Amino acid sequence: MRAVLTITGAELRRFLRDRSNIFFVFIFPLLLVVVIGAQFGSSATTGRVSIAGEDGPLRQAIVTELEASKSTVAFGDWDDIVEEVSRGRTTVGLRFPDGSNAAFAAGQPVELEMLPSSQSASIAVQQIVRAAVDKVELDRAQVAALVTRGVTTPAAESAIAAARTQVTAPTVHVEDVDELAKEFSGLGQFDLGASSMVLLFTFLSSLAGSATLIQARRQGVIARALAAPVSNTQVLLGQAGGRFTIALFQAVYIAVATALLFGVDWGNLWLTALVLVAFSAVSAGAAMVLGSLIDNEGAASGVGVGLGLVMAGLGGGMVPLELFSDTMRTVSKLTPHAWAYEAFAEIQRHDGTLVDILPQLGVLTAMAAVALAVGAWLLRRSLARAM
Amino acid sequence: MRELWTMTQYDLRQRIRDKSLIIFSIIVPLALMFVLDLVLGDLTNPQLQPTTVAASVPAGDQLGAALVDVVRSLDGVEGMDITVRDAAADEVHDLTRDGRVQIGLIVPEGFSTALQQGKATDVTVVSGEGTGIEQSIVTSVVESTVNRFSAGALAAEAGAQSGLAPAELAAIGQEVATAESTITLAQGTASNEQLSPTGALVAGQAGLFLLFTVGFGVTALVAEREQGTLARLKSMPMPSWTIVTAKALVSFILGVVATAILLTLGGRLFNVNFGSPVAVGVLIVAAVVAATSLMFVIVRVARTAEQANIAQSIIALVLGIAGGAFFTITASGWVGTVMDLNPVSAFIRGLGITSGGGGLGDIGTPLLILLGFTVVVLVIARLIPDRGAAQ
Numbered sequence: 157m158r159a160v161l162t163i164t165g166a167e168l169r170r171f172l173r174d175r176s177n178i179f180f181v182f183i184f185p186l187l188l189v190v191v192i193g194a195q196f197g198s199s200a201t202t203g204r205v206s207i208a209g210e211d212g213p214l215r216q217a218i219v220t221e222l223e224a225s226k227s228t229v230a231f232g233d234w235d236d237i238v239e240e241v242s243r244g245r246t247t248v249g250l251r252f253p254d255g256s257n258a259a260f261a262a263g264q265p266v267e268l269e270m271l272p273s274s275q276s277a278s279i280a281v282q283q284i285v286r287a288a289v290d291k292v293e294l295d296r297a298q299v300a301a302l303v304t305r306g307v308t309t310p311a312a313e314s315a316i317a318a319a320r321t322q323v324t325a326p327t328v329h330v331e332d333v334d335e336l337a338k339e340f341s342g343l344g345q346f347d348l349g350a351s352s353m354v355l356l357f358t359f360l361s362s363l364a365g366s367a368t369l370i371q372a373r374r375q376g377v378i379a380r381a382l383a384a385p386v387s388n389t390q391v392l393l394g395q396a397g398g399r400f401t402i403a404l405f406q407a408v409y410i411a412v413a414t415a416l417l418f419g420v421d422w423g424n425l426w427l428t429a430l431v432l433v434a435f436s437a438v439s440a441g442a443a444m445v446l447g448s449l450i451d452n453e454g455a456a457s458g459v460g461v462g463l464g465l466v467m468a469g470l471g472g473g474m475v476p477l478e479l480f481s482d483t484m485r486t487v488s489k490l491t492p493h494a495w496a497y498e499a500f501a502e503i504q505r506h507d508g509t510l511v512d513i514l515p516q517l518g519v520l521t522a523m524a525a526v527a528l529a530v531g532a533w534l535l536r537r538s539l540a541r542a543m
Numbered sequence: 544m545r546e547l548w549t550m551t552q553y554d555l556r557q558r559i560r561d562k563s564l565i566i567f568s569i570i571v572p573l574a575l576m577f578v579l580d581l582v583l584g585d586l587t588n589p590q591l592q593p594t595t596v597a598a599s600v601p602a603g604d605q606l607g608a609a610l611v612d613v614v615r616s617l618d619g620v621e622g623m624d625i626t627v628r629d630a631a632a633d634e635v636h637d638l639t640r641d642g643r644v645q646i647g648l649i650v651p652e653g654f655s656t657a658l659q660q661g662k663a664t665d666v667t668v669v670s671g672e673g674t675g676i677e678q679s680i681v682t683s684v685v686e687s688t689v690n691r692f693s694a695g696a697l698a699a700e701a702g703a704q705s706g707l708a709p710a711e712l713a714a715i716g717q718e719v720a721t722a723e724s725t726i727t728l729a730q731g732t733a734s735n736e737q738l739s740p741t742g743a744l745v746a747g748q749a750g751l752f753l754l755f756t757v758g759f760g761v762t763a764l765v766a767e768r769e770q771g772t773l774a775r776l777k778s779m780p781m782p783s784w785t786i787v788t789a790k791a792l793v794s795f796i797l798g799v800v801a802t803a804i805l806l807t808l809g810g811r812l813f814n815v816n817f818g819s820p821v822a823v824g825v826l827i828v829a830a831v832v833a834a835t836s837l838m839f840v841i842v843r844v845a846r847t848a849e850q851a852n853i854a855q856s857i858i859a860l861v862l863g864i865a866g867g868a869f870f871t872i873t874a875s876g877w878v879g880t881v882m883d884l885n886p887v888s889a890f891i892r893g894l895g896i897t898s899g900g901g902g903l904g905d906i907g908t909p910l911l912i913l914l915g916f917t918v919v920v921l922v923i924a925r926l927i928p929d930r931g932a933a934q
Contacts, residue, residue, distance in 0.1 A: 176853035184860065191864065191872065204873070214726075225683070242736040243892065245873050249733070263725065270728040274735045276590050279621045280679040282730075287687040289726050294691060297722035298698040301715045307705045319701040323661030326693050328686045330668045330678075333640045337670070454563030462571035469578040474869070484581055 163394025212257025360464030369447030441527020760794030
């Protein structure tokens, strides 16, 4: 056992001494969690309305109404806004021509320019703009109805303000019964991104790290270790242990860092740890297979990065599995990512117990056993090959 | 000149023999385009779907019926396909939950009376399966209409407080509820400079992996330095600039060929039309030049080939992801401006313009960004100390 642990320890030390890992293992995954959280997290709004043109009471009133809806309101030059709309960065542009504020105050017709982007989602935002304009017009019509009957404007405004406190406004409330919306409703802004990144990076780092296994073979490190008074099994176990420790290190680092820095709620820690261990074992096995099959470091890291990204994409490491079509959902079952994703979803969102995640853990363990056995067998065979 | 071509040819042969070139430049980006297209589908730009609304209105409730009529009138507006069917209040939730209808609308008992008397009343919108666009539109229309219905009662109450005669109060309510609109929204049309979701994926992956491909040429300089062959090359009777130029030429040729293959294959496989081949060709050349210029910074910063590979991967991933290789990152203000200066985002932006029908004359801004990026990066490469040579 000591020999196995020594080899495992040496592999981990090699990994930690590699300065490139500072970026790829420690910084990059967290950066992506932030970017994904900021883009798709719970703070995402319904759309972006960019406003240009003459400032005044009409513009301010419409902006207030827009902000009361969940739209992001931005301001800028019309030419810039036209470009933003063309590029899809602004959902709807709205321009107030000169004199529009005064014309509105005087009860004269006003024409505002609305420029929607070509996305379908812009239709919803256009409706929100129309609703904001309608609300401002209603407020004005209320004052006007009193003023035409001899009430002064300030008195009419204060009477309407007073009436608001006495009349109970009708309410419209939205109940979401969509399974998908309910599934994600309890998640924090970074929760989904964090679990995806754990899966993506643990597998990716392991596969890309298979190049070090090739290096060890090329430089005769493994062959020399075999010449020492240790058994073949001990050396192979040590190599597998090394790959496993590195994978687990990456997984635990992202889990702990996202919990501490972004308050990601991982649910039951013991169960999460079990999933991480099983998934890291599959990653380690896959790295051994890749590092034994390919004899060129450059090609191995190319295939590693490619396979790592493709499998993460297929297994819910980039897009939530719940958004997949039925066929893709079935295909995703071929990846360990999908099983680990489902286990995390069960633990994070449904307070799942060990029994709930047993099927996923079972499949992951079986995948790990096969991958590690095949990896060890291939590694043993590869040592006989000339490089 | 002959030496330059000989060195370029030799390097090109060597690079092409390296399996990792074809893996990184063609296979991985194509595989990623394929997978991301499969899993993302139309998620990034959902289209309107036919929508059925199950509406429950108490018998004889006039305003409730009017509210449903407003929702019904949405059919055909902006390409919406809305059907309204009547339902009992207690079956609306089930219908929506089962997916038989996409939206439920429940108008409570006594809705009209409550509105007229300024009393509390609550309309329920039940949001079911769908893209969310239809739900958002219907909810906004319902809110807007209910506001209009209640505005009359509020104005009448204000009138009463202002001491107006009771006979006038009803007229006030009517006047406000039916007030003519004085604000019109004139809808303009902006030119479309956006790629389709699949087009953006193809362009993004091509832009991202271009940054890896060009590395195979220039960073070979670092490998030559490590192996000692650079010193031998320098001792040859030829100007030393030819050595650097040969490496840059290799990067340039690999970059142009790989990107052209990716855009052509990606376009064919995923049915994306990037527009004018001439404009696209100019964009590819400008993007490859910008990407190659970055490698000169790496060559001066990195001491070993391994360091060069790492630095290159970091720069490629950061610029690629920030430039929208996987998903569009929306930013405005100065952050948006900085993001625009990224060669990957300028490349995607240029392809957006050409795919929308733009020609050479329309891609001036992205081309200028790519050119400016190249100049600035080359100046930086000139100014920073050469750590490798200092060894």
